[in-house]
Amino acid sequence: MMARYRFFALNLATFLLPVSLSHGITLSLTPIKDTVIYEDPTGSLANARGSNLFAGVNGGGGGNLELRTLISFDVSGIPSGSTITGVSLSLQANSRLGTSTTVQTNFHRLLGDWGEGTSLPSDGGGGSGGDATPGDATWIHTFSSTDLWDTPGGDFVASPSATLDVTENFRHTWTSPELVTDVQGFVDGDFDNFGWILIAEPGARTKRFFSHDSFDSIVFPQLIVDYTPIPEPGVTSIFLTLIIPALLQRRRRQIALRR
Ligand SMILES: [Ca+2]
Numbered sequence: 001m002m003a004r005y006r007f008f009a010l011n012l013a014t015f016l017l018p019v020s021l022s023h024g025i026t027l028s029l030t031p032i033k034d035t036v037i038y039e040d041p042t043g044s045l046a047n048a049r050g051s052n053l054f055a056g057v058n059g060g061g062g063g064n065l066e067l068r069t070l071i072s073f074d075v076s077g078i079p080s081g082s083t084i085t086g087v088s089l090s091l092q093a094n095s096r097l098g099t100s101t102t103v104q105t106n107f108h109r110l111l112g113d114w115g116e117g118t119s120l121p122s123d124g125g126g127g128s129g130g131d132a133t134p135g136d137a138t139w140i141h142t143f144s145s146t147d148l149w150d151t152p153g154g155d156f157v158a159s160p161s162a163t164l165d166v167t168e169n170f171r172h173t174w175t176s177p178e179l180v181t182d183v184q185g186f187v188d189g190d191f192d193n194f195g196w197i198l199i200a201e202p203g204a205r206t207k208r209f210f211s212h213d214s215f216d217s218i219v220f221p222q223l224i225v226d227y228t229p230i231p232e233p234g235v236t237s238i239f240l241t242l243i244i245p246a247l248l249q250r251r252r253r254q255i256a257l258r259r
Contacts, residue, residue: 023228023229024085024226024228025226025227026224026225026226027077027078027225027226027227028223028224029073029074029075029222029223029224029225030073030212030217030220030221030223031072031212031220031221032074033070033071033072034053034070034116034211034212034213035047035053035069035070035114035115035116035117035137036050036052036067036068036069036126036129037067037068037070037154038065038067038128038129038138039065039066039067039139039153040065040138041140042140043132043139043140043141044138045128045129045130045131045132045139046117046119046130046132046133046138046144047129047130048116048117048136048213049119049213050119050120050121050126050130050211051126051210051213051214052094052095052125052126052127052209052210052211052214053071053091053198053208053209053210053221054068054126054127054206054207055067055068055105055198055199055206055207056200056204056205056206056207057200057204057205057206058127058128058205058206059127061128062128062129063128066200067127067129067206068153068154068197068199069197070110070114070137070195070196070197071195071196071197071198071221072110072194072195072196073193073195073223075186075193075225078187078225078227079229079230080187080188081229081230082187082229083227083228084180084183084226084227085227085228086175086180086224087176087179087182087183087223087224088174088175088223088224089162089179089196089221089222089223090171090174090221090223090224091171091172091198091221092170092172092210092219092220092221093166093167093169093171093172093207094208094209094210094219095125095169095207095208095209101167102167103166103200103204103205103207104163104164104165104200104204105163105166105174105198105207106160106161106162106198106199107160107161107162107174107179107196107198108156108157108159108160108161108197108199109156109161109194109195109196110154110156110197111155111156112149112154112194113142113143113192114137114142114194115135115137115142115143115144116136116137117133117134117136118135119132119136125208126208127208139153140152156196156197159178161176161178161179161196162175162176162178162179163176166200172209182196187227
């Protein structure tokens, strides 16, 4: 009798195994859009398709304007119901200016949608920006020249999602529990996914990073998400609706034959 129960238990464990094991998955993404906004109260400056992103003040040559980066990633490939276990957002710094200076930077979750038009910078590096084109985000526009931010400089959550000191020219990685909360909210539908805005500490000179419009994907911004998907509902359903009744029926037949 005990042997039969062990056989039944072995069958049970064999079928349960694929249901109970969930494998962690790592997803690596490049931006679906990124751009720079310039502290120009008329909203005439943008830099949608330049090679560089910025955070900080651009100096006398550019009018001492503050520059901020907007960036967004498509996380719709993460199945609904997944648990986000880790998020890291990285940018490859490349500016020769200020490389000996440490600048604190903060990513904040954006609260409004925005556009990446076709604007190009008028200068080589992009620190001065160029003429905004239709659909560009600017300091005052979400989409130039018709839609506006509620607050010039972008609408975002006041508390930063991640903070990091940017120093030399290497890939910098922002990671935090708040970024995990952001992406979990995107996946669950609790937050609209408008991405993040990168802002430097007040008055700091610009730090510069490669955009997803730069020359080589190896230097593109990157979002790495670790998540655990829920088990396939089909497997659970099959087990509950077909396997268990079949095992119980077989057991009843065995008992009836012995009587
Ligand atoms: Ca861009």
